Amino acid sequence: MLLLALDTATPAVTVALHDGAGVVAESHQVDARRHGELLLPAVDRVLREAGVSLDAVTGFVVGVGPGPYTGLRVGLATAAAFGAATGAPVHGLCTLDGIAYAAGQAGLEGPFTVATDARRKEVYWARYADPRTRATEPAVDRPADIAGQVAGHPAVGAGALLYREVFTDVPDGMPEHQSAAALAALAAEKLVTGGEFLPERPLYLRRPDARVPVNYKVVTPR
CATH class of the missing domain: 3.30.420.40 (ATPase, nucleotide binding domain)
Structure with a gap:
């Protein structure tokens, strides 16, 4: 291998x-x-x-x-x-699974949350039962909107470090990226x-910024 x-x-x-x-x-x-x-x-x-x-x-x-x-x-x-x-x-x-696994290698056992910076004042995040077991599907949210879901457990990742008012327990020595x-x-x-893998397709979780304009004027002959 x-x-x-x-x-x-x-x-x-x-x-x-x-x-x-x-x-x-x-x-x-x-x-x-x-x-x-x-x-x-x-x-x-x-x-x-x-x-x-x-x-x-x-x-x-x-x-x-x-x-x-x-x-x-x-x-x-x-x-x-x-x-x-x-x-x-x-x-x-x-x-997020890779960051969770790295957190386990650094000594974190679980349960815990992984949160990365999604920009636009949001985070990509998921909850983990342990470093190898994701308990929720990946999501993108404003930190304040998920405060109740992440309270009471440690959190790791750049998103957790960025929003310490929500992710109040960020252990030292954990992976950021x-x-x-x-x-x-x-x-x-x-x-x-024999574990499962994902298709090599991007997991965006957001609609694209570029969109087809509506109600635009047609300038080509019909």
Whole structure:
């Protein structure tokens, strides 16, 4: 097994190579505006550090979100292209699941909430029974609207840090953004145990900003 994991659904541009036993090499950079610029050099750096070629990879793991459209599509398109070029399968995982798994690696047992910054004064979030078990579907909401649902349990992620008035228990040392190393480790577990993956399609949770205008004047001949 040799899994190349990547995720661009959060401000982190994160890539890791996992051999089924552990992470062989990884790259992690936080820059919300340069996903497209940083991702391929990060992949190249990870493969060179591990001393393997892309053709040696037996599977690709990609975070499918939720996340903003511009960043999220970079990782998904790249993973799809790698899969098409090599013939290796592409495994989709919820980005929040990767952060939850990383929280477990940092010592958090559960239950807890994962919340990332969705911008527009909202968060992408989900509740977890434990680091491997998501208890609710991913959602996007204003923090104040979910205060009752997240009260009484710890929370992790950039969204939790941003809205401390709602997420009042944010333990120290927990992940803020996605980690491809955690995502790869979670995927490796699922492949061994027969766990389920998601289609490599983006999980946006929002309607697109661009819409077809209504009541516009037709200027072409009929």
